[in-house]
Structures are given as structure tokens and as C-alpha cells.
Amino acid sequence: MPSLSNYNLRRRSTSSVTSEKAKYPRYMATQSWNCSGEHSLQDANLETKIHAWRQPLKEWLSICYQNETFYKVVDFLLVTIKDAEEKMQSFDFKLPSKNEGAVVAVNPNLMPSVFRKENWEQFLINLGFVLEMPDTLPLYNVTLVSVLLSHSISINLLMEIRYLLTYLKELPFFCVRAILSLEPNDGNNLFRALTDVAVHHLSFENSLYRQSAEILYNQKTAFLKELGFSKSSSVLHWQMKPEIKEKLTMYIFLLKMFFSDELSEIKPIEV
Incomplete structure (x- = not known):
């Protein structure tokens, strides 16, 4: 810079x-x-x-x-x-x-x-x-x-x-603060993990960014729960809940704007 x-x-x-x-x-x-x-x-x-x-x-x-x-x-x-x-x-x-x-x-x-x-x-x-x-x-x-x-x-x-x-x-202030506190690589990986499951509809188990999301879940549990993540039997899961769909679109957009390493024009995001 x-x-x-x-x-x-x-x-x-x-x-x-x-x-x-x-x-x-x-x-x-x-x-x-x-x-x-x-x-x-x-x-x-x-x-x-x-x-x-x-x-x-x-x-x-x-x-x-x-x-x-x-x-x-x-x-x-x-x-x-x-x-x-x-x-x-x-x-x-x-x-x-x-x-x-x-x-x-x-x-x-x-x-x-x-x-x-x-x-x-x-x-x-x-x-x-x-x-x-x-x-x-x-x-x-x-x-x-x-x-x-x-x-x-x-x-x-x-x-x-x-x-x-x-x-x-x-969006909730504590979530916005959580996004701003992310390291660039963590923010980009979270964006890609959410894109895999919410935009491309891949199984979370098949996402290449699952491990990164698991680490972030342990660090910022409340924020990751807001995004649809949860744990059962020590296994991290993601589920699209109807009540978070609109906010999730905003979260993914913010993550892309702040962290995505893509150089192409930013496209509208739909989940």
C-alpha cells in the first residue's frame, strides 16, 4: 500500500x-x-x-x-x-x-x-x-x-x-467487527468455503476450505454460527437456514469485497 x-x-x-x-x-x-x-x-x-x-x-x-x-x-x-x-x-x-x-x-x-x-x-x-x-x-x-x-x-x-x-x-455490528478482524487469507478462505456451499451447492464435506472454516469456528464461534455453521459430535456442519439467506448474501459479498484475490469484476452474488 x-x-x-x-x-x-x-x-x-x-x-x-x-x-x-x-x-x-x-x-x-x-x-x-x-x-x-x-x-x-x-x-x-x-x-x-x-x-x-x-x-x-x-x-x-x-x-x-x-x-x-x-x-x-x-x-x-x-x-x-x-x-x-x-x-x-x-x-x-x-x-x-x-x-x-x-x-x-x-x-x-x-x-x-x-x-x-x-x-x-x-x-x-x-x-x-x-x-x-x-x-x-x-x-x-x-x-x-x-x-x-x-x-x-x-x-x-x-x-x-x-x-x-x-x-x-x-448486518449485526459484532459480525462486521469479526469480518474486519480476519486475516486476509482467512477471509478469502471463508469466502470460498461459503461460496462452495451456498452458491455452488457443494457438500461442506467436499469443500477444500473445510479445515480453514473449522479453525475459524473455534476462534469466532458466534460469528460462524451466524453464517450457518454448527458442530455436533465434534464435526463441523453447514446448513442453509431460510432466515439467514438474505444476510448470508450480504456476508459473502462483504467477504469477497474485502478479501477475494480474484481480479475479475465483482459479480452479483445469489444464494
Whole structure:
């Protein structure tokens, strides 16, 4: 994950910013792999590019130990993601250059008390947004940062991020915390185990990820029970219960978004 010190920073015209913002010299922060300047970094590997938004989001959400704080972070981000998606849908995709530079909404009134500047900036930049900000500030001020659309943003990914943030609010908080605490390999294996049994309808006994699920069951029993796992005679079983079907779809989606090592477009999941 590149640090903020690795992002290209360039001067940007202040002609389109508010009078308050125009008081300061402004720079533009973008993903290093989308910049064409001579100081751009070498391209990261493809998987790092596609999934680069994950780590800053997980880091920020993971320090929110109370559900109220957690939901405030989610709501703060949802404003920007929803507005960006709506603006992109209103543009002519045959003329992608027309999309660039459009300012998307950031509601400072919703800014959570647990605000992580670097996580917020990295999350947006790694989704393809451009952040235009003053060169120097006495104190960091979100109202002086413009979040702009760029040609590198995928509207499909924005839609998936909107679903992800929405599901984080709809599922039990202790389960969401359990997902965020998973190691990458464990999260990916759990996603694949659930995909085997719930999506491909394989017998759990035939899943290649059964052993991984058994280890997780011993570590996070309440969460795995929420997913449909249970033990009898020391043998782990999985059963599709009608009452968990809708939530299970959300869980599998979150696990795929946060942990899947697949590079293809994220497809809708039905169980």
C-alpha cells in the first residue's frame, strides 16, 4: 500500500474553487499509477491497483469500537460515493473527459469524531478520485479539500462500494467487527468455503476450505454460527437456514469485497 508521501502532488488552478479555498496555493493528489509526470511511481501489480482501497477503509473502520462511531464513518463516506455515482451516471460515457474535474459532495457536518485523514485520503485516491487541497494549512480542514472525479474511476466499483457500505450498516455490528478482524487469507478462505456451499451447492464435506472454516469456528464461534455453521459430535456442519439467506448474501459479498484475490469484476452474488 503506497503511503501518502508517494502520491504525486501538482499545482492546480484555483479558478473553479470557492473564495475561501482560493486563499491557499493548491495541489492535486492522485493515484501514483494514474499520473503521467516524470516523478510518477512504477505501476504496482494489478491486484494491488484493484484492491488498494481495501486497507485504508479497513484500518479506519477497525478503530471504531462503538457502533455509533462506526456508522458515522460509513455515513460520511456514503455521501461522497452516492454523489459520485449519481454524477457519473448523468455524464456521457462516450466522452469520459467530460467527467473529469467534477466536484463531488463531502458533508463536513457528518465528519466522525474518529477522523483519520490519511485513511480518508487513501481510500478516495485509491478509488480513482483526485483530491485538490491547499499546499499549507494551519490545521487540516476537510472543507478546504475538493474531491474530484477522474477518468480512472469505475462506476461499477462505486456501485459495489455503495453496497458494501450499506451492508456494513445492515448486518449485526459484532459480525462486521469479526469480518474486519480476519486475516486476509482467512477471509478469502471463508469466502470460498461459503461460496462452495451456498452458491455452488457443494457438500461442506467436499469443500477444500473445510479445515480453514473449522479453525475459524473455534476462534469466532458466534460469528460462524451466524453464517450457518454448527458442530455436533465434534464435526463441523453447514446448513442453509431460510432466515439467514438474505444476510448470508450480504456476508459473502462483504467477504469477497474485502478479501477475494480474484481480479475479475465483482459479480452479483445469489444464494
